[in-house]
Amino acid sequence: MKYPLLAALLAFSVTLPVVADVLKIKKDAPKQYVVEKGDTLWDISGIYLDNPWRWPELWQINSHIADPHLIYPGDAISLSYDQNGQPRLVINKRYKKLSPTGRITPKGTQAVPTLPLELLRPYLTYEQAVNADDIASMPYVLGANVNTKMNTLGHVLYIKGDLNLHEAYGVYRQGKAYVDPNTNDVLANKAELVAIVRTFRAGDVKKGVPASVKIENVKQEIKPNDFLMPAMAGQTLPAYFTMKRPETPVSGTIIAAISELREFSTMEIVVLNLGSSQHIKAGHVLDVERQSPDVFDGSNGPRYKEDSNRLEKLVSATNELLGIEADKNSMLWHMPTEKVGELMVFKVYENVSYALIVKNQHPIRVGDNAVIH
Incomplete structure (x- = not known):
């Protein structure tokens, strides 16, 4: 439960509406x-x-x-x-x-x-969600002053783009796409920080003069086409979070987990297909729900849909497609969703957001719903 405090921790302030019900204290809570x-x-x-x-x-x-x-x-x-x-x-x-x-x-x-902000800090410092169109318009790495794949401290990089003199920039690499599971639309791209650089020649694209930067910190190999953003872009949190439920219904999906594990739990970071376009704000607390598996109830008794034979699956799918009422002795039951946890949004982009799992009754998975009814 203990987390060391970082010197740069921000003080959070939280306001929630007063509720009429009595708070329930854990049975094992100390006096x-x-x-x-x-x-x-x-x-x-x-x-x-x-x-x-x-x-x-x-x-x-x-x-x-x-x-x-x-x-x-x-x-x-x-x-x-x-x-x-x-x-x-x-x-x-x-x-x-x-x-x-x-x-x-x-x-x-x-x-x-x-x-515990140190849990969130790596995802504020080392990762961004950026639109592909925005990435295409950003300055990018052309090459270096040495012909090597391992650029390191003190090496010079040449950049296609007009940079501000003496300003620090983050060098990022475009990663996998965050895809909406319902529409298959690409919502944003993962962008990982690979280095921090500082400009010592501003450059002039119109004249064909590249900007020049020196590497100040490197996390991994820098490659041509890696793109640059100001070092502080997307690195800050609001000084105050208002942790509350959204005022209107919300329905979204967990589309990725930073750990890339199959299942995860409290204090893990996940990505949602919800952003400012859906009026999501930092501090919003959402329920995590999971669809219970369908059950086919036929002549062989109740069985999960995936355990049904091909004929049963074909009959139930055809009836459902054509809107034919199922035989009462042979029916596919669509089960409800159940709450499995809660999460808090802490970083919001236009179409996606990062959230912290704050509670879970069962392991959380990619594909689980993030909702407020």
Whole structure:
């Protein structure tokens, strides 16, 4: 549960609407917890709640902790209940004074963040989702000052494009396409960072003069046609996330997993076929649902569709295509979808977005639905 804090962590602030139902506290939740270095508000809330993203309801319904972001390592937090039976977290007076300026217990100097951002950092730094049309218009690598496949620190690259003098750029390689499973449209392309370079000659495309850059950091072999973007493009998160459900129904699909594993779970990064075009925003929390398998109920009894024989499959497919009512003794049953987890969107492009799996009852898979009904 522990995650080391990075020096560059951003402070997250989360606001959620107050709900009328009483928060359910885990049966094994401790009555008291002492904050440790590396804890996040998400971690602490996960000790008490099955849905950690509802943590503001646990912290904000009392006046004893005016600002949860001022909770520090060394603080002792106790679980109590108000007159309405609502759970709340309070500072234990036996350990320290309530005022953040009057702390008497040695503790860390950095307030704990909401989420473990170091899990997200690699996907902010090393990967982008870029449209192929945009890639075609970007500056790209022509060659180098040495005829070698392994360009390294200090080598000079020549770029087709007009670059800003002394500016840092990321060199990216176009990767696999993110394809919508419903339309087969290419939504964006994966773009991996291969190097960081800095311009020392601006170049002039109209005059046939390439820009010149020096390699400052290299992750892998740089190749002709690798393209350049400003180093900070797509690297920043908003200072504040509002973690909430979308206000209107949403229906999308998990189309890729960064780990490229067949199944994955909490704190894994996935790609959705949802973006700003579908009014998706960073901080949106969506349910993950999976279609239950169809069952063919025939003369041999109920069997999953894939276990049915060819004739049964042909009959059921033909009846379904022609709209013919199935024989009550031979029928294909379409089962409902079931919730298997939750995810939070943290980075949004026009047609795709990156999301963090925050909860799962079963392993999550590519092809599972990301929805709000």
